[in-house]
Amino acid sequence: MAPLSGKKALVLGGSRGIGAAIVERLVSDGADTQFTYVFQKDAAQALATRTGTKADQLDSADIKQVTEFIDTFDRLDILVINAGIALFGDARDLDPNDVDRMIDINIRSPYHAAVAGARKMKNGGRIVVIGSVNGDRTPFPGLAAYTMTKAAVQGMVRGLARDFAPSGITVNNVQPGPVDTDLNPADGPMKEQMHSPMAIKRHATPAEVAAMVAYLVGPEASIVTGAQHTIDGGFGA
Template sequence: MAMFDKKSVLVLGGSRGIGAAIVRRFVADGANVTFTYSGSQAAAEELAAETTSKAVQTDSADRAAVIAQVRDSGPLDVLVVNAGIAMFGDALELDPDAVDRLFKINVHAPYHASVEAARRMPQGGRIIVIGSVNGDRMPVPGMAAYALSKSALQGLARGLARDFGPRGITVNVVQPGPIDTDANPADGPMKDLLHGFMAIKRHGQPGEVAAMVAWLAGPEAGFVTGAMHTIDGGFGA
């Protein structure tokens, strides 16, 4: 029997990159998967057809929409919050509205989604949020807002782990380093700079992150909660 046979899984932000790898991993392991997307409709439809998962358009900057999607997904065995955006530039020049939108997607959505999921999540449920090694280390200028948002997830996991622990619900953060995606390609212009910080001189693969997520969602990780799990090739070492 597959590890997640007939388990109900919702992935917020699942159409591309790490999110798509997570969708594929849970489907391969037998789960019934729904995932959300914002602007990547073609990619979402293609992934849904490939994996027999369900794609639903949801703006993670819209708190009401996020809560409604989690609620309408019914009792979830696993919630994965992968939706997130990055922003680069001089903090003195960034558009404040754009910064606030980043916080809504990267911080508010994970919090409200986690709380809503926990309302109906069965004993032993799993909540996993995709953060970033930049929550621990920011070695370059111009990413203060992004780093702040990823550091905030650490407090979210520690706090909600205590709130939901009596029901056996675990809350964890996975913190990737450079991963080969459209947003950060392995052959992109940042390659040499990023690899210079790393012990393993390559980008990670989305499937490697998905494997860590699957382990945290599985039966062997029932005693793991309120923790950060960094997968970064030594970027932050």
């Protein structure tokens, strides 16, 4: 029997890249999976058709929209919060409104989504947030605002793990380094800069990140909670 057979899963931000790989892996492991997207309608519909899942358009910057959507579920067993944005540049030059939107999507939305999701879970529920190795390390200038949001995810996961543990719900943070996606291609112009501090000098594949998520939401990870799971080829070593 597939390890996630009979489980209901929701992926926030699942139309492409890491999110799409997570959707594909959850489906292959037997979960009844649903995912959200914002702009990539064609990609979302193609993924939904290919995997037999349901795609819902949702703006993760709108906290009310996110929580009301999760409230429509009768139950949830797995919640993966992948939606996020990256904003880079000297802190003195960034538009404060853009920074606040990133805070909404990368911090406020994951927190409220996790709380809403936990209300729909019974013993054995799994919550995974996709953070970043930059929550541990800021190796280049221009990352202050982004790093702030990913460091906040670490604290959130630790705290929610304590709150939800009595209900048998685990909460974990997966921290990728460079991953080969359309937003950060393995052969992109930043390749050498990103690979230079890495022990294994290549981008991860989205499937490799999805495999770590699959373990954390699976039956063998019932005691794993409140932790940061880095998958970065030694970028932060």
